[in-house]
Amino acid sequence: MMPSDCSDSAGLSASVPGGVRAVTRCDVLGQAPFSEEPDRLFRPYLSAAYRATSTQIAAWMQAAGMQTRIDAAGNLIGRYEGLAPGAPALLIGSHIDSVRDAGRYDGMLGVLLGVELVAHYAAQGRRFPFALEVIGFGDEEGSRFPVSMLTSRAVAGLLREPPTDMQDAAGLSLQAALSGEGLALEQMPDAARRPDEILAYLEAHIEQGPVLEAENLAVGVVTAIAAQYRFRVHLQGVAGHAGTMPMTLRQDALAAAAEAILAIETIAQSGPPDLVATVGQLTVAPGVPNVVPGSVVFSIDVRAGEAAVRNAAAEEIRKALEALAARRKVTLDMSLQQDLPATPCDAALTDLLGEAARTVTGAEPRRMVSGAGHDAMVIAALAPVCMLFIRCEGGISHNPAEAVDPADVDQAFQVMTRFIEDFAGRRP
Ligand code: GLV
Ligand code: MN
Ligand code: MN
Numbered sequence: 001m002m003p004s005d006c007s008d009s010a011g012l013s014a015s016v017p018g019g020v021r022a023v024t025r026c027d028v029l030g031q032a033p034f035s036e037e038p039d040r041l042f043r044p045y046l047s048a049a050y051r052a053t054s055t056q057i058a059a060w061m062q063a064a065g066m067q068t069r070i071d072a073a074g075n076l077i078g079r080y081e082g083l084a085p086g087a088p089a090l091l092i093g094s095h096i097d098s099v100r101d102a103g104r105y106d107g108m109l110g111v112l113l114g115v116e117l118v119a120h121y122a123a124q125g126r127r128f129p130f131a132l133e134v135i136g137f138g139d140e141e142g143s144r145f146p147v148s149m150l151t152s153r154a155v156a157g158l159l160r161e162p163p164t165d166m167q168d169a170a171g172l173s174l175q176a177a178l179s180g181e182g183l184a185l186e187q188m189p190d191a192a193r194r195p196d197e198i199l200a201y202l203e204a205h206i207e208q209g210p211v212l213e214a215e216n217l218a219v220g221v222v223t224a225i226a227a228q229y230r231f232r233v234h235l236q237g238v239a240g241h242a243g244t245m246p247m248t249l250r251q252d253a254l255a256a257a258a259e260a261i262l263a264i265e266t267i268a269q270s271g272p273p274d275l276v277a278t279v280g281q282l283t284v285a286p287g288v289p290n291v292v293p294g295s296v297v298f299s300i301d302v303r304a305g306e307a308a309v310r311n312a313a314a315e316e317i318r319k320a321l322e323a324l325a326a327r328r329k330v331t332l333d334m335s336l337q338q339d340l341p342a343t344p345c346d347a348a349l350t351d352l353l354g355e356a357a358r359t360v361t362g363a364e365p366r367r368m369v370s371g372a373g374h375d376a377m378v379i380a381a382l383a384p385v386c387m388l389f390i391r392c393e394g395g396i397s398h399n400p401a402e403a404v405d406p407a408d409v410d411q412a413f414q415v416m417t418r419f420i421e422d423f424a425g426r427r428p
Contacts, residue, residue: 018116019410023105025060025112029053030104040400043098044144044168045151046074046177053096057111057136064115065122066134073154073191074183076111076136080118082128089133090423091201091383092117092416095140095375103206103402105392109409110204111136117416128424130199137375144168144177147230147338152378157192198383200349202419203376204412205387206404210395211368218408219415220366221354222387225377226274227307227342229314231300233260233321237330239286239294254284254293256328263320264300267313274305275313276371299337305369307342343377346384352426353386356418360411372397388412388419 016024028034033052035041043049054076058068066078076096079089094110114134121132135155142148145166153159162185166174175185212220237253261279268277282298300317304310318334325332350367357365368389376385390412393403 017406017410017413018120019113019408019413020406022109022112022116022413023404023406023409025115026104026108029056029108037100040100041098041102041104042100042143043096043102045097045139046144046181050074050097050138051181054136057096057115060112060115061118061134064119066115066118070181070183071155071191072183072187072189073151073159074138074178074181075151075155075191076138078115078118078134080122080127080132080134082131084129087129087131088197088199089131090128090420091133091135091198091379092203093133093135093137093201093375094203094205095138096136097139097141097143099141099143099398101400103397103399105206105402105404106208106397107137107140107205109206109390109404113204113409113413113416116413117420120413120417121420128420130424132420133198140373140375142230142338145174146232148373149338149340149375149378150174151191152375154188154191155193156378156382157189158378158381159189159192162186162188193382195382200346200423201376201379201383201385202349202353202416203374203385203387204416205372205374205389206392206397206402207368207389207395208372208392208397212366212389212391213393213395215366217363217366218361218391218405218411219357220368220389220391221350221357222345222370222376222389223350223367224305224345225343225370225372225374225387226303226305227310228338228340228373229300229302229310229336230338231302231314232335232337233257233298233300234333235260235296235325235330236333237294237328238292240292242290242292245292250292251329252292253296253330256324256330257282257296257298259324259328260321261298263324264317267316267320268302271304271313272309274303274369274371275309276304277302277313277317300334303371305342305371310342340373340377343380343385345376345380345386349384349386349423352422353388353415353419356415356422357388359418360414388415
């Protein structure tokens with residue numbers, strides 16, 4: 001293992017293997033002030049915890065030899081120049097934000113591995129014919145505003161019309177959240193990069209599933225990322241007195257939602273194994289023990305490796321919800337919030353990453369489709385992308401029990417160094 005060497009403002013040891021230090025730093029960032037909540041990790045986009053985290057990572061980036069900036073969408077970017085200043089960049093990264101009650105490694109590990117890679121090369125004084133840029137995306141999870149990937153969409157140039165109608169759970173608009181950080185909604189599209197500035201994008205991420213562990217492999221190579229839909233469903237019934245309203249006359253929005261959720265589960269269970277559907281958020285109004293619920297709003301997340309499978313399932317779900325809403329005399333409003341297409345990773349880059357993995361691990365690289373969404377699926381509109389998965393314990397993610405073996409992460413670090421050097425070798 002090659003030690004990385006850079007000074008460390010968090011007081012961590014300066015000479016530990018890169019992958020190991022990336023894990024230790026994820027652990028440092030797993031609590032206040034890097035979390036909005038004292039007892040669990042929640043780091044939504046543009047929150048105070050998000051700002052504290054960006055500031056800390058920027059300090060680590062600078063210590064590693066990078067120049068840092070916050071772009072117009074609030075992403076953190078560190079740049080390590082190539083042999084000639086201003087050269088196009090190999091972009092490496094993942095996301096800084098988290099879900100509520102998150103694990104410490106989802107997203108963050110890919111960002112901090114990027115920092116370690118630069119620290120490793122800067123310590124040797126080694127530069128490439130391209131710059132290395134490390135990016136911490138601000139909003140991958142969509143855990144604050146109703147959609148996800150806002151900030152990678154801005155970088156990929158896909159956010160030409162920034163959303164003006166978006167609010168978080170506290171009613172604060174995206175515009176207000178941005179201006180709280182000295183940013184402006186109308187300038188968000190300025191985060192877009194030109195295709196000639198970015199040669200390729202490399203993202204390392206925990207697998208968030210059990211396959212690598214089951215096959216006793218430290219790392220795997222992603223071939224494609226599944227298509228995603230996110231819907232908002234509003235069922236409107238009639239609120240009434242819980243003691244006086246006969247069961248036969250009720251228009252109970254929550255009972256309708258319960259039937260809807262089970263129908264969604266049944267539809268997903270009847271499809272191929274990569275078809276998944278989830279209701280992860282539900283709000284009941286008025287939410288009082290002695291009132292028949294009048295209104296329920298819930299989310300549906302539907303994913304599959306192929307868009308056609310996802311689309312057919314979504315259509316079946318819509319029909320099932322329409323039928324039960326009519327039978328239960330509640331009104332249904334099902335609106336599409338987000339459509340992320342299935343995204344193949346770049347074949348040539350993926351082969352190169354696979355070769356690097358083969359060289360480092362001595363094993364045939366496991367190729368796999370990602371059911372989880374990643375910034376790479378959006379950045380693919382800007383540049384060729386590839387992804388390296390790292391084994392995580394029990395396949396558990398979006399859960400504070402998320403865990404990685406630092407030795408696996410250090411293998412990933414070595415695969416990434418090999419990839420960067422091979423990538424340099426193949427460029428004229
Ligand atoms: C992000 O973690 C997603 O897959 O929703
Ligand atoms: Mn996640
Ligand atoms: Mn993630």
